[in-house]
Amino acid sequence: MNTHYGIYGGQYIAETLMPTLKELERQYFLAKEDPAFQAELDDLLKHYVGRESPLYHAKRLSEFCGGAQIYLKREDLNHTGAHKVNNTLGQVLLARRMGCKRLIAETGAGMHGVATATMAALFGMPCEVFMGAVDVERQAPNVERMECLGTTVRSITEGSATLKDAMNAAIREWTATAPETFYVIGTVAGPYPYPMMVKDFQAVIGHEARRQCLEQTGKLPEEVIACVGGGSNAMGIFAGFENDPSVRLTGVEAGGEGVSTGNHAASINGGQVGILHGAKTYLLQRSDGQVTPTYSVSAGLDYPGVGPEHAYWADLGKAHYEVINDDEAIDAFDTLCRLEGIIPALESSHAVAQALKSAPRRAKSDVIIVNLSGRGDKDMENIREWKKQHR
Amino acid sequence: MNRISSIFQNCRREKRAALIIFAEAGYPNLAQSEQDIDTAIENGADIIELGIPFSDPMADGPVISSAGQTAIENGANLQNILEMAARIRQRHPDTGLVLFSYFNVMYNYGLEALCAELQRIGVDGILAVDLPLEERDELLAPCRAHNLHLIPLVSPATSPERARAIVQDVTGFVYYVSVRGITGARAAMPPELAQNLAMLREISPVPVVVGFGIASGESAHAVAECADGVVVGSAFVSACTAPGQAATLVRTLRAGCAKENS
Numbered sequence: 001m002n003t004h005y006g007i008y009g010g011q012y013i014a015e016t017l018m019p020t021l022k023e024l025e026r027q028y029f030l031a032k033e034d035p036a037f038q039a040e041l042d043d044l045l046k047h048y049v050g051r052e053s054p055l056y057h058a059k060r061l062s063e064f065c066g067g068a069q070i071y072l073k074r075e076d077l078n079h080t081g082a083h084k085v086n087n088t089l090g091q092v093l094l095a096r097r098m099g100c101k102r103l104i105a106e107t108g109a110g111m112h113g114v115a116t117a118t119m120a121a122l123f124g125m126p127c128e129v130f131m132g133a134v135d136v137e138r139q140a141p142n143v144e145r146m147e148c149l150g151t152t153v154r155s156i157t158e159g160s161a162t163l164k165d166a167m168n169a170a171i172r173e174w175t176a177t178a179p180e181t182f183y184v185i186g187t188v189a190g191p192y193p194y195p196m197m198v199k200d201f202q203a204v205i206g207h208e209a210r211r212q213c214l215e216q217t218g219k220l221p222e223e224v225i226a227c228v229g230g231g232s233n234a235m236g237i238f239a240g241f242e243n244d245p246s247v248r249l250t251g252v253e254a255g256g257e258g259v260s261t262g263n264h265a266a267s268i269n270g271g272q273v274g275i276l277h278g279a280k281t282y283l284l285q286r287s288d289g290q291v292t293p294t295y296s297v298s299a300g301l302d303y304p305g306v307g308p309e310h311a312y313w314a315d316l317g318k319a320h321y322e323v324i325n326d327d328e329a330i331d332a333f334d335t336l337c338r339l340e341g342i343i344p345a346l347e348s349s350h351a352v353a354q355a356l357k358s359a360p361r362r363a364k365s366d367v368i369i370v371n372l373s374g375r376g377d378k379d380m381e382n383i384r385e386w387k388k389q390h391r
Numbered sequence: 392m393n394r395i396s397s398i399f400q401n402c403r404r405e406k407r408a409a410l411i412i413f414a415e416a417g418y419p420n421l422a423q424s425e426q427d428i429d430t431a432i433e434n435g436a437d438i439i440e441l442g443i444p445f446s447d448p449m450a451d452g453p454v455i456s457s458a459g460q461t462a463i464e465n466g467a468n469l470q471n472i473l474e475m476a477a478r479i480r481q482r483h484p485d486t487g488l489v490l491f492s493y494f495n496v497m498y499n500y501g502l503e504a505l506c507a508e509l510q511r512i513g514v515d516g517i518l519a520v521d522l523p524l525e526e527r528d529e530l531l532a533p534c535r536a537h538n539l540h541l542i543p544l545v546s547p548a549t550s551p552e553r554a555r556a557i558v559q560d561v562t563g564f565v566y567y568v569s570v571r572g573i574t575g576a577r578a579a580m581p582p583e584l585a586q587n588l589a590m591l592r593e594i595s596p597v598p599v600v601v602g603f604g605i606a607s608g609e610s611a612h613a614v615a616e617c618a619d620g621v622v623v624g625s626a627f628v629s630a631c632t633a634p635g636q637a638a639t640l641v642r643t644l645r646a647g648c649a650k651e652n653s
């Protein structure tokens with residue numbers, strides 16, 4: 001099995017975890033081929049998660065831009081409020097099938113933590129979620145949700161106290177407790193087979209969106225836009241269009257205060273090749289290989305790496321990666337709230353902001369699909385605080 | 392014969408396990424860590440594992456993680472640690488020196504450039520914690536070209552079949568991780584250790600050393616009975632903060648390395 005994407009990906013992990021990864025790969029392929037596994041997954045995606053999610057023609061937003069027609073893939077309407085649940089459902093079904101006794105996860109914005117805690121409750125498994133202390137503060141509503149669901153939230157104060165440090169802590173815990181503990185990784189990062197597995201579980205977004213677009217517009221979209229933290233919602237929607245060369249795939253990285261200021265989280269646009277959390281990929285780091293602290297107003301994008309397949313696609317030009325800064329994301333957030341009555345997550349607001357730039361340059365007959373990866377309830381306090389400091 | 396082989400041969404002659412001390416290079420600062428490493432060598436360490444600090448040490452417990460953080464904050468990087476290694480080599484021509492870190496630090500330096508520099512300095516080998524069998528070819532080629540040992544890790548999670556693949560063609564020594572988990576001092580060694588080690592030593596063409604969790608003369612002694620070498624990391628790093636403590640610890644560990652049943 002090829003574990004790399006070009007030079008990227010791989011399994012750069014301690015020997016203690018290698019047998020666990022091999023077994024995970026084996027069991028994943030068995031599950032994938034098992035009709036009963038797929039049937040249970042499909043059933044829960046429909047009746048528990050609420051799929052399929054709508055593809056919604058945002059007419060007022062499109063009019064406001066005066067160009068392409070913007071369609072929103074409404075992952076914010078999923079149970080738990082983001083795309084994350086597509087993946088946690090798949091992984092936790094796999095964990096149960098493998099006989100694992102306990103779940104752990106890392107989380108940034110807390111959406112993946114909530115989605116994992118939800119599955120832990122549904123399947124009656126104990127769960128611990130690792131979250132950077134900075135994120136515990138700025139995404140407090142999600143900490144409360146996880147605790148309501150019976151999950152223990154471990155606040156990590158080490159390093160930059162954000163997603164990267166939460167992931168370090170989760171990997172340490174996993175090293176000491178695998179294979180009884182299953183590590184539910186929240187994005188298309190980590191060692192193989194996670195990037196492949198998470199892409200497969202999120203691909204439902206792209207497959208639905210492609211069909212819905214054909215049904216509603218009679219054609220494929222000209223462009224598909226998604227924000228990129230680790231890259232799971234982007235890879236999920238891109239997967240539906242990766243064999244359609246006419247569709248431009250645009251990933252949006254978090255520019256924070258601007259890539260030139262150094263305070264950003266744009267790994268592809270501002271990083272170099274390195275190795276972190278089990279994979280070779282683009283990484284924000286010093287020339288001596290120390291990973292640098294990142295910054296974005298959006299906790300879910302505040303990560304120094306990116307899924308290895310995105311790194312590969314960036315090199316190939318198979319997808320294009322743009323940067324949206326904090327202020328542009330906040331403006332796009334306001335615009336979507338006011339024009340469409342939809343409150344997007346700050347992460348997703350980066351994708352909306354990119355659409356606001358791209359749509360006016362396009363013909364009225366063009367179609368842009370934006371992956372609205374999550375809802376913004378969790379961000380109210382964070383946005384109020386940002387506006388107080390900047391406006 | 393290479394330096395690592397003669398070290399283990401001497402130890403066998405002296406009926407003891409080799410003492411391998413892991414030092415977090417640059418902790419608390421470069422000058423002090425250079426002194427601490429000298430102290431370790433002068434008090435009986437046979438091999439020094441020079442830990443290069445990394446911002447995200449996924450395989451390390453709190454002691455080594457926070458020491459690494461301090462070292463980075465105080466200016467340690469691979470370049471100035473290599474300069475330190477060169478000075479240590481000049482003062483201690485017979486001590487084994489192994490670079491120990493995470494792959495990203497090595498990768499960013501340039502693997503070919505790094506191996507060439509290590510050979511020039513007289514470092515004996517490299518250990519990359521997050522570079523398992525599946526990924527090691529990338530580093531193995533430059534190691535071979537520059538006569539460096541690439542030290543592999545084997546863990547209690549490793550199957551005998553996998554262990555065989557890992558130790559095949561290995562030079563230098565094999566590092567057996569005593570527990571499933573991360574670095575850090577532990578009160579006792581797992582009961583299945585002796586049996587696992589007996590299996591591994593049978594299939595390994597080179598000596599097998601044991602690390603993770605060994606913190607005292609007693610635990611060193613327990614391990615010395617069934618291994619070719621004993622690695623002490625977190626306990627040494629902790630001892631470095633108090634004057635005189637590092638020397639005492641190393642002397643105690645060295646005494647613990649004596650074998651009774653061989």
Ligand SMILES: Cc1ncc(COP(=O)(O)O)c(C=O)c1O
Pocket residue numbers: 082083108109110111112186187188227228229230231232233234299300301345347348373374375
């Ligand atoms: C709503 C939402 N969108 C996007 C992301 C970023 O993750 P990914 O790039 O894996 O989709 C997150 C992460 O927390 C999120 O909560």
